[in-house]
Amino acid sequence: MPLNSSVLAAHRHRIYDFSLRFLRCREDAADVTQEVLVRFWQRGEHVEAQARLGWVMRVTRNACLDHIRRKKTRNGYTSATEFIEDFEGDEPSPERLSESADFRTRLEDAIAQLDEPYQSLIILRELHELTYDELAVSLDLPPASVKVYLHRARRRLRSALQQILTAEELTP
Amino acid sequence: MKAPLSTVDCHEVMDRFDSYLDGDLDAQTAARFEHHLHSCSDCAAEHAVAERMNQALGGTALEPCPDDVFVRAVAAVTTSENGQADRPPLAGKRLPGIFRWKALALAATVLVMFGLGSLPFLLNRADDEFSAEEIAQARMEVEFALGLVSNAGRETGVFLRNDILNDEVVQPIQRTISPIP
Numbered sequence: 001m002p003l004n005s006s007v008l009a010a011h012r013h014r015i016y017d018f019s020l021r022f023l024r025c026r027e028d029a030a031d032v033t034q035e036v037l038v039r040f041w042q043r044g045e046h047v048e049a050q051a052r053l054g055w056v057m058r059v060t061r062n063a064c065l066d067h068i069r070r071k072k073t074r075n076g077y078t079s080a081t082e083f084i085e086d087f088e089g090d091e092p093s094p095e096r097l098s099e100s101a102d103f104r105t106r107l108e109d110a111i112a113q114l115d116e117p118y119q120s121l122i123i124l125r126e127l128h129e130l131t132y133d134e135l136a137v138s139l140d141l142p143p144a145s146v147k148v149y150l151h152r153a154r155r156r157l158r159s160a161l162q163q164i165l166t167a168e169e170l171t172p
Numbered sequence: 173m174k175a176p177l178s179t180v181d182c183h184e185v186m187d188r189f190d191s192y193l194d195g196d197l198d199a200q201t202a203a204r205f206e207h208h209l210h211s212c213s214d215c216a217a218e219h220a221v222a223e224r225m226n227q228a229l230g231g232t233a234l235e236p237c238p239d240d241v242f243v244r245a246v247a248a249v250t251t252s253e254n255g256q257a258d259r260p261p262l263a264g265k266r267l268p269g270i271f272r273w274k275a276l277a278l279a280a281t282v283l284v285m286f287g288l289g290s291l292p293f294l295l296n297r298a299d300d301e302f303s304a305e306e307i308a309q310a311r312m313e314v315e316f317a318l319g320l321v322s323n324a325g326r327e328t329g330v331f332l333r334n335d336i337l338n339d340e341v342v343q344p345i346q347r348t349i350s351p352i353p
Contacts, residue, residue: 009242009312016237030241037245104228126229151190158221 008041011053014128015040015060021123022064024112028071032063039063053130054137061120061138110160117141118153125150180204185215193222243318 019029047055117139124130136143192205
């Protein structure tokens with residue numbers, strides 16, 4: 001018996017948000033979200049309710065990574081970062097241009113520049129507020145290592161921000 | 173630069189920075205941390221970034237999934253469940269036309285009855301009587317129904333093309349037109 005549609009609906013915003021932050025392209029995020037929702041519908045019933053969020057975010061992250069790999073192969077990119085830079089260079093949205101000085105935009109840029117699994121850790125912990133156990137399932141990490149990885153992720157992000165922000169911008 | 177503290181140094185501050193920010197340190201250790209932050213510019217700068225970062229991240233709402241993405245996913249699921257997804261357009265076993273029309277008519281009737289049946293209930297209640305959960309549930313059900321309707325629409329298109337245009341119009345015409353000798 002497939003999942004109830006309300007379970008599917010309840011997770012859709014998380015799936016889309018993560019995909020959008022990871023891929024930084026609405027069209028690609030929509031494709032990945034649709035793909036994950038179908039997979040969730042078909043296989044989610046076999047996952048225990050309390051492990052469902054971690055599972056679905058793992059499926060989403062893997063789908064995003066696959067999407068980047070496919071696109072890299074198709075377009076000849078050599079790294080995910082290069083793909084992101086190229087995408088941003090081609091289509092700078094009006095919002096991004098007008099908000100280029102905004103702290104939040106620069107923070108999101110800094111998050112996007114983090115390597116994996118640090119980028120996913122920051123998105124899932126700081127924005128989606130997943131628990132350590134859910135993070136371990138999402139990122140396929142040993143539960144005992146999650147805190148260590150998260151510590152490194154935050155430190156890398158702070159270091160990146162310190163390099164790109166001026167002293168004025170660091171003052172709330 | 174480096175604070176000459178006997179109780180806590182930069183290395184320890186960096187190691188336990190997250191615990192401090194998360195409020196997981198005991199009061200005494202937290203006080204020592206704060207003392208160090210006041211006397212060490214490096215750690216104070218790191219702390220300022222962290223505070224600013226947490227402030228910005230804390231107020232960030234999740235990007236909502238567009239309705240059409242959800243509707244398309246539901247349509248893909250229902251298509252897949254009906255075994256239609258991988259079937260070539262003109263191949264495979266289909267229900268006879270009359271039964272397919274009946275199935276579509278039945279689906280449409282159910283949707284209309286559902287809508288009409290809800291009317292008295294909706295008209296007798298003031299807007300503010302609906303909770304946020306009820307509204308969210310109703311919205312989700314409507315989206316789900318739209319997905320089904322979208323799927324039915326596509327099925328109807330396939331039926332019109334295959335069974336009506338091809339079987340009832342194109343092929344009979346082809347049979348009646350004899351090739352030019």
